[in-house]
Amino acid sequence: xxxxxxxxxxxxxxxxxxxxxxxxxxxxxxxxxxxxxxxxxxxxxxxxxxxxxxxxxxxxxxxxxxxxxxxxxxxxxxxxxxxxxxxxxxxxxxxxxxxxxxxxxxxxxxxxxxxxxxxxxxxxxxxxxxxxxxxxxxxxxxxxxxxxxxxxxxxxxxxxxxxxxxxxxxxxxxxxxxxxxxxxxxxxxxxxxxxxxxxxxxxxxxxxxxxxxxxxxxxxxxxxxxxxxxxxxxxxxxxxxxxxxxxxxxxxxxxxxxxxxxxxxxxxxxxxxxxxxxxxxxxxxxxxxxxxxxxxxxxxxxxxxxxxxxxxxxxxxxxxxxxxxxxxxxxxxxxxxxxxxxxxxxxxxxxxxxxxxxxxxxxxxxxxxxxxxxxxxxxxxxxxxxxxxxxxxxxxxxxxxxxxxxxx
Numbered sequence: 001x002x003x004x005x006x007x008x009x010x011x012x013x014x015x016x017x018x019x020x021x022x023x024x025x026x027x028x029x030x031x032x033x034x035x036x037x038x039x040x041x042x043x044x045x046x047x048x049x050x051x052x053x054x055x056x057x058x059x060x061x062x063x064x065x066x067x068x069x070x071x072x073x074x075x076x077x078x079x080x081x082x083x084x085x086x087x088x089x090x091x092x093x094x095x096x097x098x099x100x101x102x103x104x105x106x107x108x109x110x111x112x113x114x115x116x117x118x119x120x121x122x123x124x125x126x127x128x129x130x131x132x133x134x135x136x137x138x139x140x141x142x143x144x145x146x147x148x149x150x151x152x153x154x155x156x157x158x159x160x161x162x163x164x165x166x167x168x169x170x171x172x173x174x175x176x177x178x179x180x181x182x183x184x185x186x187x188x189x190x191x192x193x194x195x196x197x198x199x200x201x202x203x204x205x206x207x208x209x210x211x212x213x214x215x216x217x218x219x220x221x222x223x224x225x226x227x228x229x230x231x232x233x234x235x236x237x238x239x240x241x242x243x244x245x246x247x248x249x250x251x252x253x254x255x256x257x258x259x260x261x262x263x264x265x266x267x268x269x270x271x272x273x274x275x276x277x278x279x280x281x282x283x284x285x286x287x288x289x290x291x292x293x294x295x296x297x298x299x300x301x302x303x304x305x306x307x308x309x310x311x312x313x314x315x316x317x318x319x320x321x322x323x324x325x326x327x328x329x330x331x332x333x334x335x336x337x338x339x340x341x342x343x344x345x346x347x348x349x350x351x352x353x354x355x356x357x358x359x360x361x362x363x364x365x366x367x368x369x370x371x372x373x374x375x376x377x378x379x380x381x382x383x384x385x386x387x388x389x390x391x392x393x394x395x396x397x398x399x400x401x402x403x404x405x406x407x408x
Contacts, residue, residue, distance in 0.1 A: 003093060004050040005100045008043055012055070016048055019055040023083025024118075032198035040187050045077070047101050049084075049093040057084040057093035059101050062408075065183040066114065067175055069368050069398045070312030077105040078182065078408050079115040098126050102327060106302050111310075112363070113300040114182070116407060120295065127300045127325060129364025129375055132180045132404045134296035135274040137288060139259060139267040144287035146256040151249060152218070154257040157207045159193040159222075166209075167220045167244075174244045180297065180367050180402030192222065192242070205241065208257060210250040219243075219250030221258060234263035242405065243269070252281050271296070273403040297404040299363045302327075307366060308337050308346040316340040317395035319388060322353035323362055324379075339395060355392055356382040368398025 008016045013034035021028055042062065049057035061077040068074055079101075084093050105113060117123050117130070157163050168189045175181040194203045205224030212218050221243040228235045238261055245251035255278060258267055274293050279285035301307050304323055318338045325333055336349040357372075358379035365372040372393040383389050 001051045003056075003091075003096060005047060005096045006050070008046045008048050008055075010038060010043065012048070013038055013041075013043075015055050016046065016058055019048070019085055020058040020081050020083045022085050023058070028199050036198045040185070045101075045104070046081075047097050049097055051088070055085075056088040056091075057097050058082065059094075059097040061101065061105065061113070062185060063108075063110070064114070064185075066112070067177070067179055067181050068307070068311040068366075069179045069402070070310075071176060072310045073176070073183075074111040074307060074310055075109060076112045076114050076182075077108075077110045079113055080408050082115070082118075094122075095126075099327075102126075102300075102302070111301070111303045111307050112366075113302065115298050115300075117295065117298055123298055123300075124360045124378060127327065127359040127363060128298040129300070129360040129362075129370065130295035130297075131299040131364050131367045131370055132296040132402050133274050133293060133369060134271050134403070135276075135290045135294075136292040137267075137269045137272050137276060137278060137290055139255075139269075139278070140287045140289075141259045141261075141264055141267060144259075144282040144284035146252065146259065146281055147283055148252040148256065148281055152210055152212045152253060154208055154210050154253055157209045157220075159205075159207045163207055163209075164189045164193050166217055167207075167222075170217055170220060170246065171244055174246060178403060179398065179400065180369070180404045182404060182406045182408075184406055203241070205239075208254060210245065210253050210257075212247070212250070218247050219245030219254050221254045223258065225264070228265075235265040236263045238264040238267045240267055240269035240272075244405070251277075255281060271405060271407055273401060275401040275403070299366055301359060301363045301366060304333055304359075304362070305335050305346040305348065308335070308339070309344050311344070311366070311368075312341070313339040313344060313395055314341065314397075314399060315395050317391060319392050319395070320349060320351045320354045321362070321392070322356040323359050324356065325359040327359075352384065354383075354385045354388045356384070365393070365396045367402035368396055368400075369402040372396055 014030045017030040017033045046060040048055045058081050060081040061079045064078045065073045066076045208221040210219035222241040226237040279288040320336050323333045337346045361375040364370040364375040
């Protein structure tokens, strides 16, 4: 059958939702979901594969911005809803969707694509690499105390429109400091505080604000509770949905307030950074344990010179990188990167390569959290100058680990 790849039309949204949810083994009310998402989705960024009028594959993205090491921001496309229905696997549908969507993202000036990989083996062959890690932190609240005595105050806030605006403003300040973090879509803030949704459960929880000594908001936490009793004792699990703070003081105070919540025996926080300093705030650091450490957000560089020139570097280095990329005009791109604490330049060059590597490996190492020497193991590397891989690895690494708290 002939495969057609094109943007989805408004009247095709229910069929798009149906095909996507089939790929994800879900069964929502597709008409209700379509009615909800058509208010927020950009259909020029929603792609489908059609065969004989049937949608057999889906792909969509939304425009965002990512903070890179040093604090600059680059435009990117956050990819989601990637699926192929079970009866049409291994027919090249996903490859065709990727080619069309990536071409449009490049033409739109986006420096990179971003996604969370539901299945690890899929996306490396399309140039994506795991650039951020995430972890689940579990705190046994009855086995420790906090060593800090924070100033300012923590208060419960009503999760209303004013609170939504307040936490959005604080997050905007925070994300500009955090390499790997994204600009969020406006409507997400309402969902996070309990707006009804046709797809998924409505959030029903609590909101904490921290204010500094002058009364200015400098941190917030959202959480909900899983009720649990054993032997007539309250052993509830407090599930931390999100915590962001602009100061160390606010960070410590919010965690302490959560840990001292009556009836809560544990705190479970998913999608957090493995580099949390939380254990160091406790008299018993073992009360905070980390699990499910693994890949978080993946990156696929579209504009290699622009991306490499935008970020900062802690060391001096100069390398000619030959990047193997199936989407490049000749299947390869050769650039000269000259970088240091004072700034960086990167441009196409005809000079001989020092290092040849795959675009997926470079994308994984771009934010400084994934060692380049590890990332190249999956796709191979050629060193044309002795020791250059380790030197390039050191150049790309950053002191602070990148992290993305925004799941999509």
